[in-house]
Amino acid sequence: MAAPGTALSHAELAGLPSSLATFLAAPRMRHTLEAGVTTARDLGGADAGHRRAVESGLLVGPRLLVAVAMLSPTGGHGDFRAGNDNRPPDNAMGRLADGPAECRKAVRSVLRQGADCVKIAATGGVWSPTDQPDDDGFLEDEIRTITQIAAGHRGKKVAAHAQGRDGILNAVRGGVDSVEHGYEIDDQAIDLMLERGTFLVPTLTTANTDPDPGKAAPWAYAKKRHWQDIARRHIPRAIERGVRVAMGTDCGIAEHGTNLRELGYLVDCGMTPMDALRAGTSEAAELLGLTHEIGTLEPGKRADVVIARGNPLEDIGSLGDPGNILLVMKDGVAHKDVEGLAA
Template sequence: MSRYLLLAGAAALVSAPTLAATQAIIVGNLIPDAATGPTGPAVILIEDGRIKDIAKGTKNPFQADTVVDLSTKTLVPGLIDLHVHLTGDPGDDFRDEAVNPDEWGVVMGVKNAALTVKAGFTTVREAGSAQNTAFVLRRGTAEGRIVGPRIIAAGPALSIVGGHGDVTGFRTDVLTALASGYTCTGPVECAEKVRKSSKSGADVIKITATGGVLSQQGRGLEAHFTNEEMVSIANTAHSLGLKVMAHAHGARGIEAAAAAGIGSIEHGTFADEAALMVMKAKGTVLVPTLMALEGVRARLGKGIYTPTVEVKAKQALEAAGRQVTRAKAMGVTIAFGTDAGVFEHGSNGGEFALLVKAGMTPTEALASATTVAAKTLRMENEIGRIAVGYSADMVAVEENPLTNIRTLEKADWVMVRGRIVP
């Protein structure tokens, strides 16, 4: 049996071992989950992509094929981002929709999946894409054919005709050619589109419950779907064993989506007390995506966005972060999501400091991207912790993030599904 000692600084240069190999990871400080906090030095044994055993201390008791020395680093569970768009980059001209084929999204996605996992995000929820692009990326990372995180994919979002998520801003004949096929009117048609999405391979149903900042429709950020339509969407999804995630900015759209039984509110920008009360009562999760508005802020007034978008962007920026402060005060569950693609992929970790600035503790912020996010995905027995039997998804950082949350903005070493990210 051959053995190799991989120094932490050189680990990124080494090809990922086959999943049949055993690996011993020596760490200087282990944080198995946010609630437990740091437990000191440890050695973690990995076999077939899973955590097989954990020993305390720096002495390695395991006979492993490979040994990785991270004795100067802190090891945390692989981070989870519940809202990304891997197939696009920030600042793209909306007219690209009429120029680029869907296949271009796969090219962009391969690039962005690598950036994302190298930043320490080992699981992401892809929150809206063309029909098959995210599904292809999901398979590619699962089979280890491309470098990237585990992908939970929604595929195309359901929207009202002419609303956020539908194609707008073109001539009528162009709009017809670009239609996603996922707009719906009335409870019956909305139920049909949920079933279509499920049939196509969606892991989760994404809907646009309100207007959106970056779309070319200028009718504000309030509710789009009717209450009856949202109830139909939620009930149909649940009958198929799927959760629903709702893009929602305006307070009444947020309230209606939560009341309908939708699992998570994405953005939640203008959430007020009435909306948050319903979210709390229904157990609806808030995914605030604060980094998205930072990405918008950086591009505002520079001729990147159309006048229609600029108006909505200013409205959203004025309220940025308040939903987190209010949600925490009212006991609403907050889970980590960034809307990467509105800002640069690989910068997802910037969300942590924004959550802390809005009133969360570092422990709460780390939990939002690990245990809380895993539970939101119904994967709490698979990811979100460093524990025996869990997927070997782990990230090494320079410092203890519970004392310096910004250390999570740079991953020094990443493992996903037992593979070291090169």
């Protein structure tokens, strides 16, 4: 929610006053809810205040699970300094740590600030200026330290940004709950994820959002186009082999309020429409540890209901148009009701 939904400029984001960044997030949160998303993880930038603002009714948006900031090694995906910049990092979306001792302190720091889950960088990435998506980020011992600390705090989940093959393996061996992106996933990683029940969140929305060459830096543009092609080749194999998939979009880079486009992209990669719907409901709820509250319509749960125009089992892509979302009910309260369906 802290990112604009277009090409990222971390220098611009770092230069925003924190109060302005929060105000800018408010309409994004509303658009996300009205697009049919009643619960979301925010894996870097939103803090516990965003979550509490929704819970109190101050802001309209999906209920949030926040990671506060992404933990990253120096020079990794959370380090947005230029290569010749030796100043201390000034970035709300990343938190640097090197070695198990610093990782232990960093994860305890975000948990102290109210993190509901933990985000780590197991590989480099597209938008970080000094690494590549197939560079290692945190190594297995660092990741295992983080997952052990998180598990000791009421079983907090750990999500790993991992795009390159070796970093995916490090993340799964280190005990993460989910691999975000997973673009270079191969059969060895698939075998390990199937064995351990690790979720894949393939963020196909951003993989199908071409960067704007007029806004993205040339190095970021080249990386993004290259890794989009890799994702389109590898993700269908993971789906074919039955890796557990939860829906996630990387909105913040992709456009806010179009989240349910992801379901169509999952079907394009081989899922059935019903399995894609489960990825966005019951499977996602299990990844978040919230199956007792959300994800299915059952007595005693939180009464989240989305009604759409048309039959998504026949046209899953129609859900990606917010105009086709007629009713969004969260906790039994209608936040969007185009045709008076809740009356």
